[in-house]
Amino acid sequence: MKMNKLATAITLAGSVIFSGAAAADTELVVATLNNGHMIEMQKHTEVFEKANPGITVKWVTLEESVLRSRVTTDIATKGGQFDIMTIGMYETPIWGKKGWLAPLVTSEAYDADDIFPAIRNGLSHEGKMYAAPFYGESSMVMYRKDLTDKAGISLPDKPTWSDMEQAVAAMHSPDDGVYGICLRGKPGWGDNMAFLSTLANTYGAQWFDMNWKPQLDSPEWEAAVTFYVDLMKKYGPPGSASNSFNEILALINEGKCGAWIDATIAASFVSDPSQSKVADKIAFAQAPVQKTARGANWLWAWALAVPASSTKVAEATKFIEWATSKDYIKLIGETNGYGKVPTGSRASTYNIPEFKAAASFADAELKAIFSANPDDSTFNKNPYTGVQFAAIPEFQAIGTAVGQQMAAALSGDKTVKEALAAAQVAADREMRRAGYY
Structure with missing residues (x-):
């Protein structure tokens, strides 16, 4: 019927x-x-x-x-x-x-x-x-409010990355099968680099300067990626360099992640009792900020x-x-x-x-979508449109190459500095080949 x-x-x-x-x-x-x-x-x-x-x-x-x-x-x-x-x-x-x-x-x-x-x-x-x-x-924080409540921590609606790290540390309990945070690590311009670009943005980094020269070896990129790698090594699940959206969704729905920062569309899945074992325990917050709120969420x-x-x-x-x-x-x-x-x-x-x-997530989702501005996504002025990407044909190849280097840093195959240096070389080569400078 x-x-x-x-x-x-x-x-x-x-x-x-x-x-x-x-x-x-x-x-x-x-x-x-x-x-x-x-x-x-x-x-x-x-x-x-x-x-x-x-x-x-x-x-x-x-x-x-x-x-x-x-x-x-x-x-x-x-x-x-x-x-x-x-x-x-x-x-x-x-x-x-x-x-x-x-x-x-x-x-x-x-x-x-x-x-x-x-x-x-x-x-x-x-x-x-x-x-x-x-x-x-857009992107936002999805987290286990039952675990932050238990730890006596209140995560603000617009947390800083320091706030996030404190909450993640408090929720992390691998002996109980709960990792403090799950984040994308699988290489790809739309995979790990979607998240890492927003993290770098809020640390004051950008993909290119006004002359289209890559900025991947900047102190801001190094600070952002170092924070990410350290956070994941301390509080992330094993094998994170292979995890994308679906892998992390499965983890959080099994109750194995304290927090996840990813696409707002995931909210309908993590809050669905037919899919998630912790649906009634999930709360939402805006994407974390550091030096600037620009480009914090994609x-x-x-x-x-x-x-x-x-x-x-x-x-x-x-x-x-x-x-x-x-x-x-x-x-x-x-x-x-x-x-x-x-x-x-x-x-x-x-x-x-x-x-x-x-939809308990609706207000948070709308706030995130409306706050994302592809025309003003970095602390310093940039020549491109896009938050988690630069809207030029060459970006797909550049983002893919950089994503592979960031996965190598996360898995420990390279240091952050080595990975960013290699990423800078790859990006510079692509931009020169395309005739930007």
Whole structure:
């Protein structure tokens, strides 16, 4: 009965946005991420297909770093493997400018103006949207309030890194199976470097100076990375250099992490009793600051886009409208509970009474998203747009190379100074090759 009601509801919702069927059978191949919200979307594929006879959807679900590599290679070589790609705020404007993506022309019913301006702008080039956000995010602290209460510690809403270290030390109890803090260590420009960039920002560091020269061997980067490595060696779980989002989510849901600083989208998972053993013990705070609050928390969206070479733009756009619509959010809420809807993309989500009642993290999430400013993300002036990345084509290679060096420092294969020196050489080589100076 519940599934029949769901199918009816989603079909009706789909008919609001989509009229008419595809002229001929069309298969859409979608490359996406192996996280909870994306997997949930796949479960509703049948409903979309019923609302749009003649269109079928085939999923290629990949781990984050593999996804980035596969879609980048495919679009750069015009390989044509995918009709819809899951990409982010780094790739979208760059690929849109290169002509690699089809402009996203949505219907009036879709209400693109409901998307948060910072997210919409980050997925646009010269005023045209090239991708639609499935969800948006910033970063924030998720921590075990039961453990801080037990230790007699109160973590402020906007903690300093000194506050965090004190709380982490108090919660750390490996004999009880609890590590004080879990942070990303897996190398990648969107993995360990997403977190480390925000940490470095708040220590007063930046990726490039105004002449586009890399600044990775600066005292600020050294101080930030030294703090990170020392903190993780003292209070992090073993093998942290291999941990990304999904690995840490599993740890915290098992009650093995005192604190986690990562994507706000994780809040819906860690506060879900069906997934987390400590759901009722999790509290939220803003990303920690040190010398400056600028760039302390990132800004990101996982979004859906259509390669410009696609011959199925109309059908792919129909799917993207459905998957990123207000109706989809409503239907997931009515089916699974409003605490489980994809968030961070649309203002209207935060006006739904059922969502506000179910999502204890909503206020903290909004505060984090609104505080992130890609145009003013470092203590000293910089020439790039982006908080946890620099929005230039060369950054992907640079960030990946630097991430490998930072993982080597975390695992003890190199000292922090050695890792940063190697990172500086790699970044300098890439920028010279690209002709920046």
